[in-house]
Amino acid sequence: xxxxxxKKILRDxxxxxxxxxxxxxxxxxxxxxxxxxxxxxxxxxxxxxMVDLAGSVLNVxxxxxxxxxxxxxxxxxxxxxxxxxxxxxxxxxxxxxPIPLGLGATWNPELIEQAYKVTAAESKAAGVHxxxxxxxxxxxxxxxxxxxxxxxxxxTLNAAFxxxxxxxxxxxxxxxxxxxxxxxxxxAAYGAAEGxxxxxxxxxxxxRLREDYLPGYQAAVDAGSELVMxxxxxxxxxxxxxxxxLLKQILRxxxxxxxxxxxxxxxxxxxxxxxxxxxxxxxTLLAMKATNDIDMKxxxxxxxxxxxxxxxxxxPGLIDEAVWRVLKLKNKLGLFEDPYRGASSERERKVLLTExxxxxxxxxxxxxxxxxxxxxxxxxxxxxxxxxxxxxxYGDNQNxxxxxxxxxxxxxxxxxxxxxxxHVSASKxxxxxxxxxxxxYHFLGEFGGSKEQLxxxxxxxxKQALAEALEQGKQADVIIYAMGEHTMQxxxxxxxxxxxxxxxxxxxxxxxxxxxxxxILVTIxxxxxxxxxxxxxxxxxxxxxxxxxxxxxxxxxxxxGEINPSGRLSMSFPYTVGQLPIYYNxxxxxxxxxxxxxxxxxxxxxxxxxxxxxxxxxxxLSYSNVELSSLTLDAEEMVDQLHVSVQIKNNSSxxxxxxxxxxxxxxxxxxxxxTRELKKFKKVYLKAQENTAIHFTLTREDLFYYTxxxxxxxxxxxxxxxxxxxxxxxxxxxxxxx
Ligand code: NOJ
Numbered sequence: 001x002x003x004x005x006x007k008k009i010l011r012d013x014x015x016x017x018x019x020x021x022x023x024x025x026x027x028x029x030x031x032x033x034x035x036x037x038x039x040x041x042x043x044x045x046x047x048x049x050m051v052d053l054a055g056s057v058l059n060v061x062x063x064x065x066x067x068x069x070x071x072x073x074x075x076x077x078x079x080x081x082x083x084x085x086x087x088x089x090x091x092x093x094x095x096x097x098p099i100p101l102g103l104g105a106t107w108n109p110e111l112i113e114q115a116y117k118v119t120a121a122e123s124k125a126a127g128v129h130x131x132x133x134x135x136x137x138x139x140x141x142x143x144x145x146x147x148x149x150x151x152x153x154x155x156t157l158n159a160a161f162x163x164x165x166x167x168x169x170x171x172x173x174x175x176x177x178x179x180x181x182x183x184x185x186x187x188a189a190y191g192a193a194e195g196x197x198x199x200x201x202x203x204x205x206x207x208r209l210r211e212d213y214l215p216g217y218q219a220a221v222d223a224g225s226e227l228v229m230x231x232x233x234x235x236x237x238x239x240x241x242x243x244x245x246l247l248k249q250i251l252r253x254x255x256x257x258x259x260x261x262x263x264x265x266x267x268x269x270x271x272x273x274x275x276x277x278x279x280x281x282x283x284t285l286l287a288m289k290a291t292n293d294i295d296m297k298x299x300x301x302x303x304x305x306x307x308x309x310x311x312x313x314x315x316p317g318l319i320d321e322a323v324w325r326v327l328k329l330k331n332k333l334g335l336f337e338d339p340y341r342g343a344s345s346e347r348e349r350k351v352l353l354t355e356x357x358x359x360x361x362x363x364x365x366x367x368x369x370x371x372x373x374x375x376x377x378x379x380x381x382x383x384x385x386x387x388x389x390x391x392x393x394y395g396d397n398q399n400x401x402x403x404x405x406x407x408x409x410x411x412x413x414x415x416x417x418x419x420x421x422x423h424v425s426a427s428k429x430x431x432x433x434x435x436x437x438x439x440x441y442h443f444l445g446e447f448g449g450s451k452e453q454l455x456x457x458x459x460x461x462x463k464q465a466l467a468e469a470l471e472q473g474k475q476a477d478v479i480i481y482a483m484g485e486h487t488m489q490x491x492x493x494x495x496x497x498x499x500x501x502x503x504x505x506x507x508x509x510x511x512x513x514x515x516x517x518x519x520i521l522v523t524i525x526x527x528x529x530x531x532x533x534x535x536x537x538x539x540x541x542x543x544x545x546x547x548x549x550x551x552x553x554x555x556x557x558x559x560x561g562e563i564n565p566s567g568r569l570s571m572s573f574p575y576t577v578g579q580l581p582i583y584y585n586x587x588x589x590x591x592x593x594x595x596x597x598x599x600x601x602x603x604x605x606x607x608x609x610x611x612x613x614x615x616x617x618x619x620x621l622s623y624s625n626v627e628l629s630s631l632t633l634d635a636e637e638m639v640d641q642l643h644v645s646v647q648i649k650n651n652s653s654x655x656x657x658x659x660x661x662x663x664x665x666x667x668x669x670x671x672x673x674x675t676r677e678l679k680k681f682k683k684v685y686l687k688a689q690e691n692t693a694i695h696f697t698l699t700r701e702d703l704f705y706y707t708x709x710x711x712x713x714x715x716x717x718x719x720x721x722x723x724x725x726x727x728x729x730x731x732x733x734x735x736x737x738x
Contacts, residue, residue, distance in 0.1 A: 001336045006327055009079050010320065017078070018319055019305045020053025021326045024086065024262065024296045027060035030069045044299035052076055055326055056084035056130075058297060061093070061407055063343040066127025070339050082339035084330060086130040086183065086262075088406060090149055091115075093122035095357040095549055096401040096408035099526060100135065100161075102368035102545035104151030104570030105620070107659045107683050109164035115364050116168030118357050120179030125351045126407070127343035129333055130181040132229060134165035136216030137186055139571060140581035143196025145494020148402060148526035148546070150191060152570030153583045153617060155212050156678045159219035166223040177226070177333060184220035186231030186264055188246050189213040193233055196580060198495045202233040207671065207706045209235070218255055226329055227260045230267055230292060239274045241267040242286030252291055260325050262294040263287060269298040280304055285314055293322040353412060353549070362550040367657065369558055370543040370567035371621040372531070378518060378539040380561025380623060381478065384428050389476035390417055391434040391469050391512065392483040392505065394524045402526055402546030403491030412549050416482050416522065419556035430476070434469030434512070436462065437486045438502035466511060478518045480559065481509060481538075487546070490526025499577055500530045513537055522555055528573040532614055543567070561623065564656035566683075568620040568726065572613035579609060584617035584727040585674040618661050618678075618726035625652040626686065628660070631723050631731040638719075639738050644696040646723045646731065650686040658725060659683045660694045665720040670708035676722055676730075679703075696723075703737060 013021075028040055029051045041051070060066055066085050073083050091097045097115045106112060116134075123131060135149040136158050151161040162184065171179035189209055193200040204213070221228065228251060230241040240246050241263045251257045271283035284304035287295070295301035308314035334341060351357075371379070381388070394400070396417040398410040417431045436457045457465070473479055483505045489496060500506065501523075513519065520540045523529060524547075534541060542565070544555050557563045572582050589604040596610050605611055627649050634643040648660060660683075663676040680696045698721075703714045716737050724730030 001331050006331050009081065010324055010327060012079065013323070015306060016049070017053055018323045019301060020050065021055035021081070021323045022294050022301050022305070022319070023050065023054045024056040024058050024294050025051060025054050026058040026297060027065070027069070029054070030057060030060070030073070046299050046302055050302045054083070055081070056086055056294065059087045059406075060085060061087045061089075061123065061126045061128050063125065063127050063345050063348050066343060067340055074339060080336075081327070082330060082335040084129050084326075084335070085127055086132065087123070087128045088133070088404060089119055089123045089128060089131040090133050090135060090404040092119050092361070092405060092548060093126060093128075093407050094352040094409065094412070095119075095122060095361050096405040097361050097364050097548045098368040098551070099148045099402045099404070099546045100151050101148055101526070101571060102547060102567070103364065104157065104161060105370050105545070105567040106364060106367040107157070107568050107570070107681055108367055109160045111364060111367065112161060113164040113168035114360060116165045117171050117179060118360055120169045120171055122352050122357070124180050124341055125343055125347040127340060128180055129335070129341065130183055130227060131169060132183045132185055133169065134162055134182065134220060135185050136162045136220060137189070137191030137231070138213050138216060139191040140583040141196035142499055142528040142571070142574060143495055143497060143577065143580055144191065144193055145198060145490040145496070145526065146191070146492055147528070147571060148490045149404060153572065154570065154585070154678050155215040157570055157681070158216035162216045162220040163223040166220045166225045170224060170226070172224065181226035181329065181333060182220070183227035183229050183262065184217055184225040185229035187217050187228050187251065188231060188240060189235055190231035190233050196495055198493045199232045202235050207710065211706055214250070221251070221255050221257050225259065226332070227262055228257060230261065230263045232264055232267055232270065234274065239267070239271055239276055241292055242271050242276055242283070242290050244290045247290040247292060258325065260293045260329050261291060263292050263296050265296050266298050268292070268295045268300045281308060284308060288314055288318050288322070291318070291322070293325050358550055361548050362554060365547045365550050365554040366557070366563045368545060368547065368567050369554065369565055370569055370619075371558070371565040372541040372543050372573070372615055373535055373538055374540045374621050376539070378520060379542075379559060381559055383560060384424055386428070386477035387475060388420070388424060388429050388478045388480060389469075389472050390420060390429070390431045390480045390482060391473075391508075392481045393433060393435065393437040394482035394484060394522070395431055395433060397482075399487050400524065400546055400551040401548055403487050403494070405548070408549065414550075414552040416552045416555050419552040420480075420559070423556055423560045430472050432465070432469040432472045434465055435504050435508035438489065438504065466508065469508070470511060470515070473512055473515045473517060476517055478520065479512055479515070480520045480522060481512075482522045482524065484524030485526060485529070494526065497577065499527060501534070506533070509534070509537060520559070528569075528571050530574055530577055530614070532575055535614060564623045564654055565620065566622055566657035566659070568618050568659045569615055570617065572617050573615040575612065575614045576609045578606070579611075579613065582613050585677050587672045588675050612728070616726055616728040618659070618724070619728065620726070622656045622658070623652070624650050624654045624656040624658075624686065626650050626658050626725065628723060628725065628731055631733050633721065633733050633735055635735070637736050637738050638698070638700070640700050642698045642735060644698060644721065644723065645693050647691065648684070648686065648694055649691040650689055653688045655685065655687045657683055657685050661724055661727065662696050662698070663722040663724075663727065663730065664698070664703065665722070666703065666705070666715070667718045667720060669705070669715055669717070673705065676727065678727070700737070
C-alpha cells in the first residue's frame with residue numbers, strides 16, 4: 001500500500017481503533033472457546049470490544065491457527081488492518097538449533113545467519129510475522145538462567161551475532177522483508193541483573209552501559225531490526241519501559257530508531273510494582289512518554305489512554321506517532337496485500353524440518369560444542385575396540401532442545417544412545433540411566449512440567465538404577481556420562497545460586513569413579529556450570545549445551561571423531577560460583593594479582609579461590625594440535641590502520657577449524673581500560689599439517705572508547721596487542737597510537 005493510502009487509514013481510525021493497534025493480547029483472547037477467554041479477559045479488564053480492535057497477537061503459531069484467527073478478524077475489521085502475529089522463535093522454529101550460548105560458541109556469525117534464515121522461512125510458513133529475537137543481552141553472571149538465550153559476555157562478539165541474526169531473520173531483498181521481522185531484546189542491560197537473580201535491579205555507570213551492554217542492541221538496530229523489546233529491569237533507578245533516557249534519547253534520538261518498541265510481557269503494568277507509578281494510569285503515561293508503542297499483555301493502554309488524553313495529561317500526537325509506526329510495520333511486511341504472507345499447511349509441509357534444515361542444524365551444533373578437557377587424548381574414541389557404557393539422565397533422552405524451543409518437537413530428536421549405537425556394535429555398547437535428573441524438583445516452580453516429571457524416583461528404584469549401572473560399569477572400559485541441568489533449571493526465571501551438576505548426579509559420579517574406568521562427561525546445560533570437580537575427575541569433558549534437533553547425532557560424531565570439535569567459549573566458566581560475575585575483560589586494579597601463585601595478602605584476590613575462571617572466554621580444545629607463532633605488526637606506530645599477521649600451524653594429521661582471536665589493551669587512558677578486549681577474530685579451516693598466515697587489519701575506530709569526557713574517540717598512547725586461540729594464552733606485541 002502506498003504511504004498516502006496508509007496515512008488515510010490512520011486519519012480515518014476512531015479513537016478506540018487507534019488504541020487497539022497498540023495492544024497485544026495472547027492467543028487465548030482470540031479463541032472462540034468461552035472457557036479460555038473469560039478468565040484472562042476478566043483478569044486484565046479487557047472487554048470483547050477491545051479484543052476485537054487489538055492490533056497484534058502474542059505467541060500463536062501454526063498456519064491453520066493463525067489463518068483462522070486472521071480470517072475471522074478481518075471479517076469484523078472496518079479498515080481491514082491485519083493482525084500482526086508475534087512469537088518467541090528464539091533459536092529455531094521446528095528445526096531447533098543449539099541455544100544461543102552454543103551459537104555464540106561457534107564464533108561463526110556467517111553460519112548463524114544461515115540458521116536464522118531457515119528459522120525465518122519455517123516461522124513464516126507457520127504464519128508468524130515477527131519473532132522476539134535476537135536476544136542480545138550481554139551476560140557475565142552464570143547464575144542468571146537466561147544466559148541460555150545470549151551469545152555471551154563480549155560486546156564485539158555479541159554485536160557480530162546480533163547483525164547476523166537480524167540479517168538472517170529479515171532476509172531483506174530489494175528493500176523487502178522476505179523473512180520475518182525481528183524484535184531485538186531485551187533493551188537494555190537485562191543481563192546485568194544484580195546477583196544473577198531474575199527480574200532484579202540493574203545499576204551501572206553510563207560508561208559501562210554504552211561500552212559493553214549497548215553495542216549488541218545497536219548492531220541489531222543498525223542491521224535494520226524492525227522492533228525493539230524493552231527489558232524488565234531498572235536502569236539507574238528507572239524501569240526501562242518507562243525510561244525516556246533509554247528509549248527516547250538513546251534508542252530513538254541517538255540511534256535514529258523509527259521502528260516499533262514493544263514492552264516485555266506486562267512490563268507497563270509492572271511500573272506500578274516497581275514503585276515508579278502509583279497506578280496503571282501513571283504507568284501508561286510513563287511508557288507512552290518514553291515512546292513505548294505496544295503494550296504486551298496488560299490492560300493498561302486499553303483502559304488508560306483515553307482518560308489520559310481527556311484529562312489533558314497525554315499529547316494525542318504521541319498516540320498517532322505510535323500507531324503510525326505499527327501501521328508502517330504491517331505495511332512493510334506486506335500484510336495489506338496478503339495478511340497471511342503465504343502461510344499455509346502445505347507450505348509448512350514443504351519447509352519445516354527438511355533434510356537441508358536438519359543438515360544445517362547438524363553443522364551448527366557441530367561447531368557449537370566445546371571440548372573442555374581431553375586428557376591423554378581420550379577422545380576421539382576408537383570404534384569397537386573398547387566396551388562403552390553410557391549413563392546419566394540425558395543418555396536416552398530427547399529433551400535436548402532447551403526451554404525456549406517452544407515450537408520444536410522433542411520427538412524429532414535422536415537421543416545420544418541411539419546415535420552412539422549407530423557407531424558401535426551392540427556387543428560393545430550398553431546403556432543404563434544410573435540416576436535421575438535433579439533431586440530438587442520442587443525448586444523448579446510451577447510453570448510447565450507434568451506432575452510425573454516433578455516427582456522423584458522412589459528410593460528403591462533409585463537404588464536399583466545405581467546397582468545396575470555399577471554392574472554394567474564393571475564390564476566396561478569407558479563410561480560416558482550424559483548429564484547436566486533439567487530443562488527447567490535454566491531459561492526465564494531459572495536463576496540458581498548453586499550451578500554445579502545436580503547433587504544426585506554428582507553422587508552418582510562418585511560411585512562410578514570407584515570402578516577406575518575411563519570417564520567422559522557430556523554436559524547438557526543452559527549456562528556455564530561450575531565443573532571444577534569434574535575437571536579433576538573426568539578424562540574428557542564435552543560441553544554440549546542444549547544442542548537442538550541434531551544434538552544427539554553431533555555428540556556421538558564428536559565422541560567418535562567424525563567431527564573435530566571447534567566450539568570456543570563465548571562465556572567464561574567459573575571456578576566457583578563465588579567469583580560471579582566473571583568475565584575476561586575486567587579492569588586492572590591498583591593491586592593486581594600478577595600470578596595466581598602469589599603468596600602475599602594485600603592484592604586483589606580471593607583467599608579461597610583463584611581469580612581466573614576454570615575455562616576462560618575463547619577457550620576450547622580440538623583433536624588437532626595447532627600452534628601460533630611469529631606475531632608481526634607492520635609498524636610500531638599506528639595512525640589510521642595497523643596490519644597484524646600471525647603464523648598458524650596445524651601440527652597434526654587432522655583437519656579442523658580454529659578461531660584466531662585478537663585483543664588489545666589501552667595501557668593508559670583518561671579512565672581505566674580493560675586488561676584486554678576482543679577486537680577481531682577469524683575462524684579458519686586448517687587442513688592436516690597446514691601452515692599459513694592469518695591477517696588482521698586494526699583500524700583507529702576499533703580503538704574508540706568512552707573517554708573521561710564521555711567522548712567516543714581514541715586517545716593516543718601505547719597499546720598492547722595479543723593474539724591467541726583463547727583469551728588467556730596469547731602472543732603479544734605492542735604499538736603506539738599517534
Ligand atoms: C517474556 C520474556 O522476557 C520475553 O523474552 C518474551 O519474548 C516475552 N515474555 C513474550 O513471550
